[in-house]
Amino acid sequence: MDKTEDARDSFTLVDILRFISGLLLLNAFASWWFTSSSTWGYNGKWINPRFLSHIVTGNMVNLTLDELASYKGEDPNLPIYIAINGSVYDVTCAPEIYGPKGPYRFFSGRDSARAFVTGCFQNPEEFTYDLRGLDLEEAATDIRNWQRYFEKSSRYWYVGSVEHEPLTGEPPAPCKHNKYPNHQ
Numbered sequence: 001m002d003k004t005e006d007a008r009d010s011f012t013l014v015d016i017l018r019f020i021s022g023l024l025l026l027n028a029f030a031s032w033w034f035t036s037s038s039t040w041g042y043n044g045k046w047i048n049p050r051f052l053s054h055i056v057t058g059n060m061v062n063l064t065l066d067e068l069a070s071y072k073g074e075d076p077n078l079p080i081y082i083a084i085n086g087s088v089y090d091v092t093c094a095p096e097i098y099g100p101k102g103p104y105r106f107f108s109g110r111d112s113a114r115a116f117v118t119g120c121f122q123n124p125e126e127f128t129y130d131l132r133g134l135d136l137e138e139a140a141t142d143i144r145n146w147q148r149y150f151e152k153s154s155r156y157w158y159v160g161s162v163e164h165e166p167l168t169g170e171p172p173a174p175c176k177h178n179k180y181p182n183h184q
Contacts, residue, residue, distance in 0.1 A: 080108050
């Protein structure tokens with residue numbers, strides 16, 4: 001038996017790479033054929049290059065409130081961040097919602113834990129991390145639910161934390177707002 005017969009009887013790394021490439025090509029073709037998308041219609045964060053880069057590098061941000069204020073979507077070179085009780089989330093995938101012209105732009109670039117709890121968006125004093133004067137058990141539940149929403153979202157992800165300054169002065173006045181409109 002000579003070397004040419006041995007080479008034909010064994011798999012090499014090149015053969016394995018060819019096989020995997022063929023499977024990927026077949027998968028992409030089948031996906032395009034059935035869904036007109038190379039990702040079988042999936043449109044979530046796992047195909048977002050910024051999310052994948054964040055996962056690979058593991059870079060977590062640790063911002064002050066002043067630094068967080070830069071991430072409102074006004075600078076196209078910076079991501080859009082919102083914070084909920086110290087946890088910062090990247091919401092850049094939805095500039096139509098959280099960007100400068102979006103309906104929820106008031107959440108961007110700040111920690112608005114209180115507004116997430118009260119649902120009061122008309123009062124600028126509500127866009128703070130100050131939870132004093134609220135039912136803390138209810139606030140903790142609401143905050144946990146919102147954080148879970150952003151962490152499990154197909155579009156948004158956790159990127160780090162924001163350092164809060166110690167609270168001083170009086171807490172914000174209670175918001176006269178029905179948390180759940182049309183709810184009896």
